[in-house]
Amino acid sequence: AQKITQTQPGMFVQEKEAVTLDCTYDTSDQSYGLFWYKQPSSGEMIFLIYQGSYDEQNATEGRYSLNFQKARKSANLVISASQLGDSAMYFCAMREVNDYKLSFGAGTTVTVRA
Amino acid sequence: DTAVSQTPKYLVTQMGNDKSIKCEQNLGHDTMYWYKQDSKKFLKIMFSYNNKELIINETVPNRFSPKSPDKAHLNLHINSLELGDSAVYFCASSQVRLAGLPSSYNEQFFGPGTRLTVL
Numbered sequence: 430a431q432k433i434t435q436t437q438p439g440m441f442v443q444e445k446e447a448v449t450l451d452c453t454y455d456t457s458d459q460s461y462g463l464f465w466y467k468q469p470s471s472g473e474m475i476f477l478i479y480q481g482s483y484d485e486q487n488a489t490e491g492r493y494s495l496n497f498q499k500a501r502k503s504a505n506l507v508i509s510a511s512q513l514g515d516s517a518m519y520f521c522a523m524r525e526v527n528d529y530k531l532s533f534g535a536g537t538t539v540t541v542r543a
Numbered sequence: 544d545t546a547v548s549q550t551p552k553y554l555v556t557q558m559g560n561d562k563s564i565k566c567e568q569n570l571g572h573d574t575m576y577w578y579k580q581d582s583k584k585f586l587k588i589m590f591s592y593n594n595k596e597l598i599i600n601e602t603v604p605n606r607f608s609p610k611s612p613d614k615a616h617l618n619l620h621i622n623s624l625e626l627g628d629s630a631v632y633f634c635a636s637s638q639v640r641l642a643g644l645p646s647s648y649n650e651q652f653f654g655p656g657t658r659l660t661v662l
């Protein structure tokens with residue numbers, strides 16, 4: 430079964446507007462970590478933000494914030510004030526407590542329009 | 544200061560050949576990984592080593608063989624290459640303690656990727 434689901438294959442957003450990328454996850458662990466990565470067209474994987482399952486506050490890193498709703502098992506990424514350089518593919522991933530690996534979602538492509 | 548490096552960045556080869564991809568990390572991490580990203584951009588774990596010990600071996604053809612000579616290096620050797628092996632292969636490393644709670648320290652640092660094209 431898929432552990433991470435990203436239902437939006439592609440999104441368009443106007444420059445300077447905010448965009449929300451959906452991510453739902455499936456785990457029976459009480460302790461887990463959620464990660465978002467950005468992959469621009471150049472191909473590298475860039476870590477953006479982390480949310481731990483026990484963190485009471487939603488994570489924020491600059492223009493990135495994570496809307497964490499534990500009961501709904503969702504960890505949506507919000508990018509505020511979009512810039513042209515935000516055009517990329519975005520991946521949600523999860524690490525469960527007794528696992529070494531990250532399980533990735535299928536990704537969402539974001540295109541920022543001028 | 545490159546954290547995770549891979550060589551080569553591009554690899555074009557004929558079906559049936561054998562090829563290797565090398566990976567090195569200078570972050571002092573205990574755990575290294577190989578991921579395959581297919582043409583639809585889906586990232587799938589292939590292997591993971593922790594302190595030179597194989598800990599993850601997903602359903603991967605046995606033509607793929609990882610080797611970790613030390614905890615800073617994880618190489619991937621592929622025998623008898625097939626068309627379906629064409630993909631981008633990412634090496635990654637992280638610091639993971641199974642007994643500990645997941646944390647931002649578990650962030651995986653990725654190499655730049657190796658684009659393998661099998662003709």
